[in-house]
Amino acid sequence: MKRYIFLLFALFVFCSCEKVLEFDEGSSPRHMVLNAVPSAGEELFVNFGYSHLFLDSNVSYPVEGADIVVNLNGESLHPTRVHGCNYFFGRTLNEDDVLDVHVNACGKTMTASTYVPRFPQMTTPFCIVDTSDVFDYCNVSFRLTDLPDRSEYYRFRIQERDSGSRMNPWTKELDTIDTVYTTYFLCLDMPLFDNNKLTAGLSETESLGGYFYEQLLASDSLFNGESISVAFQLLLLVDTNEVEPFLHQYMLDVESMTPERYRYLKQVSTANSLMQFFTEPSQVYGNVSGGALGVFSGNARRKFPLNVQLPNPPHRKASTAKIKRVKK
Amino acid sequence: MIILFVMDGLLRIAKIRKKTLRMTKNHYLCSSFELALIMKRFIILFISIFFAWTVYAQTYTLSGTVTDASTGETLIGATVLDTRTGKGTVTNVNGRYSLTLKADSVKLRVTYVGYKTQNLDLKLNGNLKQDFVLSSALDLKEVTITAERVSDVKASRMSAMEIPVEQIKAVPVLFGEADIVKAIQLLPGVQSGSEGSSGMYVRGGGPDENLFLLDGVPLYNVNHLGGFFSAFNADAVKNVTLYKGSFPARFGGRLSSVLDVTMNNGNDKELHGNASIGFLSAKFNLEGPIVKERTTFCLSARRTYADFLLQPLVKKLAETDDGKSKLNAGYYFYDVNAKVTHKFNDNSRLYGSFYWGADKVYGKVRTLSSLQEDEYMNIGDNWGNLVGSLRWNYVLGPKLFMNLTASYTQYFNKMAGGIEKVAYMPNGEQTSTMSGDYSSGIKDMTFRADFDYTPNPDHDVKFGGYFLRHWFTPEVANVSIDYYDQIQMNSAWQTDTSLGGRVVPANEIVAFAEDDWSINNVVKVNYGLHLSGFKVENSFYPSVQPRISGRVLLGENLSLKAGYAYMTQYMHLLSTTSISMSTDLWVPVTDRVEPMKSHQFAAGVFYNWPKVVDFSLEAYYKKMDNLIEYKDGASFFGSSVNWEDLVVIGEGWSYGVEFLAQRSVGKFTGWIGYTWSKTMHLFDREGQQLNGGEPFPAKYDRRHDFSVVASYKFNDKIDVSATWAFSTGNAATLATQNYLIASDSPDDYVVDNGVNSIAYVEGRNNFRMPNYHRMDLGANFHRKFKKCHRTINVSVYNLYNRKNPYMIYRSTEHSYNGYASALVQLSLFPILPSVAYTLYF
Incomplete structure (x- = not known):
């Protein structure tokens, strides 16, 4: 009997209730996102699409009619194939390559620049x-x-x-x-x-x-x-x-x-750390101009x-x- | 030649036309002169009036105290009125009054809410000391409060409210616990934090912008149980006054409000008390004479026993097959109020006050269990206040009272956590521990002198000053490790390290003067000056703060009021936007972070419907500067040594309209309050931008706030009460769009698994939480016995079980509209009935 009284008491006192909230999707506008990490020794590709609602696990929201051009050491490259939001350029990158990206979509022009660092020179661990x-x-x-x-x-x-x-x-x-x-x-x-x-x-x-x-x-x-x-x-x-x-x-x-990637990863790490509950909300760094989120580094x-x-x-x-x- | 002289009690000017004059040894003799009596009304400076007061002749001063007949308690704010001339005054915080009148017949009427009116006719032909003892009106057959207090219509102050403690106790309570701050939060212009969180937000100000005074001593954290109960035990309280604006010059140090709470002195005639037991807490209150009518004491204490009740349940639920529990958790709070009052004589009293209260949350989880060892994780938080004061009240003369106070206040907070490993060895158990704690606090010592000077019924002057020494300890972190090596069988590794711990002392000095001046029968003004200086490390911040408020009577029961106050605050409470906890840090201003300042303008209309309802409609505008907020991405776990690097400085503004209809007389009492308000912040200084340098709503910006409080006393045996509170949702920062973290592998752009994406924050406080509303009901059943009486309180909190928001988060355990996750709201308190039994003796 004592147990039931305790249970009832605990139910009243410490019962916490969860409720699913209605959310107006129209109140949350999508944003274009341009991400690319040109990597030495790897094929160049750019991921360009829309952001997704925080409730959505699907990430593939291509931007219709997007025109993406990458300038690699002065040479203009166009995508050779597209898979979802990934645009592949069929070119393997080398150390010290210099790249600019230009994207025209939805009446906006987005640009960013970066270079490919050298492989870390190190002794065998x-x-x-x-x-x-x-x-x-x-x-x-x-x-x-x-x-x-x-x-x-x-x-x-x-x-x-x-x-x-x-x-x-x-x-x-x-x-x-x-x-x-x-x-x-x-x-x-x-x-x-x-x-x-x-x-x-x-x-x-x-x-x-x-x-x-x-x-x-x-x-x-x-x-x-x-x-x-x-x-x-x-x-x-x-x-x-x-x-x-x-x-x-x-x-x-x-x-x-x-440096851009370093700054980006630092802020991502802070935003996604286990301490985020005790941390002020923040925007993550991006180096894409023209109104798109993301980083090109x-x-x-x-x-x-x-x-x-x-x-x-x-x-x-x-x-x-x-x-x-x-x-x- | 013009001469000034006094005749028949009047200051006169005479123009003397010299006819003949003989000078003999520097003496002038006039053979004749003509007097042209000229009566003028001077437009004079403050100093001239002061000298004019002193030459008033043929006036005498009535002074004394007003006390409760049954307990001997002094009554604050009782009205002493000469009905013949209409001149009157109110008793001060010590229950003393001073009324200067012309030598004549005087018809005095003394009134106080809840007490029988007392009338006295006398002939005033000299300074007279006259004390009044009022009897409670509660034994009248028709329970009607007949007092005619000085209504707010006639007072010069505005944006201030004095709430009778009896009315506070009538507000439906949670777990039988009457709460002053909870009742205050039902008034217009005052908002509470979200359910389960602490904080009081007044006219757009933050939770650190409120000055809580307990017998004149500041309390830094007034919350128990996350703001559900305040640190004020209603049984120990005599008077509560809230100032939301137009602050009198004697108050300073905070921008937004002053809650002035005065404790009971204690019954000077006989021993009385009460004991109460409810669902979650028990308390007692004892007061009485140590030496009859000379020395009294008042002692109150309470403690929750939720930990005793719930621990067995928690342990039982978390029991494993080996009979051991893997969880032990609990919470409790306690507080003690004590006060001793000694009356040396009619002119001299000494008061000693003490308060000590603390909260503790603890938990111990077993994370590993085997035959060889067990491992536990401990977490806990402990916070509280310690306050002590000594006050000497002395009557220097019939028109001048003095209060000297020495006080100490301390707030502390300590969060701790650790891991404990118990190894079971042949020769017994051996324990290794690793623990860390994080603590912060603030201590103040104050020496203060206050003077009340009432030269005549048209002026009530208060002046004085104080010196305040602060010791800030924003953050101390301790790490302690004691690792036991099972093979070597010794403490193989020990360390004890402290980080931070820097104490920052500061000095504050204040002088103030104010005058409540009745210019004529229509216009009354309260004006004053608060001068302060704050010295911390290499910085000194002086401040000159003018205060003024006034009222114009448009009729016997209608007035217009307006007021202005400039306030300065020398300390900040660092608090994250995500949570509001006892771990918020009090930090002083520095070289880089200047004092907060505010200019507040208010105006309003006040109407008193005699013996029915008081109405007020006020509008305010408040501009705040040097507000601080944590930077984007900053964490409150950062080092206090560099906290200035974690914050940005900006400004804010708040404006709104407040309506109040309050009834304090009769069987049916209560109030209806409504507030419309808007509070915005702007951080756009170079290098200190938030929200892209654009204005954003404050976390506690709520557009509408409405509350109804009603109490009805059927008879001596039963009274009921109800409240309904509604407010639109708090602002919160919610990232509603996600995008993936940039990666050099195309395979990482397939799905958002919750850890490979970034939440995009559209703007600070871009989201509105759902509206908050709830209804509470309460009933008291009284019964008298021979030597005591008892009250059974039955109450229901959140009668219709409204799920009010405490926090919101994205949950993958729920789905919404075809999405695999949902936005979920967590609520804290469902419908909560309670019963409390109180015995009075």
């Missing part, structure tokens, strides 16, 4: 695994070299390919772990840890959590035009029951980009698969024994 008393972690290190004279920006991402699973205490099902806890420290010849306290070196990083995976966006100002060492420290979540050596496979993605990417094999440390053997909970 290598991994050092350390199983200290505190954490198991992997240092991924490489050096960026031959930095260009112009300002350039970099993004470093690490994504885990496959991983293990863990029992979810709520659903009683096995969850596949797609990410691990990762912490990025950009080493500027400063010690990372000093008496177990995080040093000011952390403040030099610009770690912005992405929705899928962690990423680090670094501006040229941090490099100051010099070669720099980059080290990532991956804190690995380890199941203490594990007895076999565990293989972690990662993909290291290093991308050089134009180049990049160049290199990817490196990393295999990290954790050894089978002695302490893990001890912990694999079934430990019964001791009741005091």
Whole structure:
């Protein structure tokens, strides 16, 4: 009886009600969007279409009668094929290519310019695994070299390919772990840890959590035009029951980009972060003139698969024994 | 030769025509002279009038206090009127009055709402101290409040309301808890935040632009339970006055409103009290003499017990097969009001007040469970106020009263979260913790002197000053880690780090003077000057703030009024547009962020239908400068050291019309209020633009606001009340168009999966939430016993279960019009009945 009274009370007091609201679609005008990321070593394509209602998951709303021309190093290119809102130009891009795009649609003219950065010059990344008393972690290190004279920006991402699973205490099902806890420290010849306290070196990083995976966006100002060492420290979540050596496979993605793309990604990251509830609404940067949303900015990417094999440390053997909970 | 002299009580001018004059040792002797009596009415400066007052002869001053017969409580705003001359005054905040009249027969009438009128005839031939003790009118068979208070028609002030506490207690309550701020929010010109959120918005001003005073001491956060209850315990309150504009010069520091709340002093005759228990909270109030008719005390306290009630339920619902609960959550608030009053003699009283209140929200979730270890996540928020004051009231003379006050107020807030890992070892449990907390606060210490000077019935002068020391602690973040290594069996890694924590002290100094001047029987003016200076770090901001309001009587019951006030505010409340929380930060002005300022003009018509209804129709225009808002993309979790980098500075304006019909007499009382208003903001300074530099509506811009409050007292045993409140929706920022994030892979342009798109914001506050309306009903059933009486309150909040908006979001769990997602509104409080039992002794 007490339980029912509690339930009734809770129902009255803390019942929250949801209601679907009527929404007038006519009150939300569509906007033309021009997106393109000309990438070194890839075919040039431009995505041009309408924005979509926030309730709509369909994204393909082509603009009828759009005329798109890309000027590549002085040569005018027209689309060779169109698929949905993607306009392909049948041309593979190279480093240092300069591009302008002109779009005529719905009585408006939209333009934007960019260039294709050079591939990041870097040493081959290598991994050092350390199983200290505190954490198991992997240092991924490489050096960026031959930095260009112009300002350039970099993004470093690490994504885990496959991983293990863990029992979810709520659903009683096995969850596949797609990410691990990762912490990025950009080493500027400063010690990372000093008496177990995080040093000011952390403040030099610009770690912005992405929705899928962690990423680090670094501006040229941090490099100051010099070669720099980059080290990532991956804190690995380890199941203490594990007895076999565990293989972690990662993909290291290093991308050089134009200043416009850097500025764009920073704002996208802020707008879409998990903290957005506590963040003021904002417009995302775009460099397309003429009234269209979107960004036209180049990049160049290199990817490196990393295999990290954790050894089978002695302490893990001890912990694999079934430990019964001791009741005091 | 012109001479000035006094004869027969009048200042006279005489022109002397010298006929013969003999000088003897610097003395002039006149053989004869002609007096030409010239009576003129001077147009004089303020100083000349002051000297003229002092040479009035043949007038005497009546002074004293007006108190409640049964409790000894002083009565604020009681009218003391000489019906023969029509001259009168009202008692001040200490219940004292001073009335200077000509030496003659005097027919005094003392009135106060809810009390029997007292008449006294006397011959005034010297300064006289005369106290009045009024009896409650509630024991009359016909329950009629017969007082004729000085109605707002005749007062020089406008945009001000004094709400009887009894009327506030009559407003239908939630969970049996009468609430002052909730009742105030039903008045025209005053809006509440959305349901479940805190804040009071007055004439287009933000929630930080309201000055809440408890016995003259500022309170910085007056909200419990997200604004559902205020920090004011109605049982401890004697008087409530709200100023929305035309602020008297003695108030300053906020742009939009002053809510002046005075606590009870305590019954000086015998011990009384009440205890109440309701659905979610319990409270008690005790007052009485420590030394009869000399020292009194008043003590009130309340606490919710929602946590005790709901915790077992929550734990039970979240129980897992191992018998442990994976969730433990709760909420509670409490507050304590205490006051001691000591009367040294008729001229000297000492008051000590204290308030302490806090809210706590907590939750603990088990995120991992195994035979070897359990892992928990803790979250919590704790906020509250601490206030203390010491006030000495002294009668310097029949026309001059003095108040000296020393006070302290503190607001604190702390959000905390952490992870706790418990490992089950052969030798016992070992715990690792990682936690962080984020706290902010503000402290004030004030020394203040106030003087009331009533030279004659036509002038009521108030002057004084205060020094205020602030300590701002906008943000402190602490991180603490204690990691236990299971193999080494020791605390392998410990850290304790603080970030921020900078205390910003500031000094504020104020001087003020105001005069309520009855120029003649038709025109009355309240004019004054508020001078202030604010010193923080390297900046000093002086401010000269003129205030003036006046009324012209068009008849006995009809008047026109107009007013102007210039206000300056030296602190801001940083709050995001998305949410309004106790985590909002109080920050001072700086070198870069100047004080907020406002100019407010108001005009209105006031009509009193005697013993029936008071009507008022007011219009206002308010211009605000140096408003601050967070920049686009800024987060309130940023460092307080650099908060100036996160905000932009702009301006705003608000205008509107307010109508009020209020009835305070008879069995049927209440009011109808309507407001039409518009509030816009503009941030277009170079490098500080919002919304592309175009004006946009403020978050709390609501076009229409309407409320009806009605109470009916059938008899001593039953009274009922009802309210209906309606307002058009708040403005909110809603991105209604999405577009995909630019990618170098064509495969990423296939579908919007909710994480690969950008929400396009058309403009700030571009969307209107659904309208808000609800009806509440309440009934009180009274019963008298030999030594006590009890009241059972039955009330229903949101009678027709209106789903009022709390927040809106896009949900993929609902569909709309063929789309796979929908815009969903979350409502907080459905129909909520409650019962409360109160025992009075």
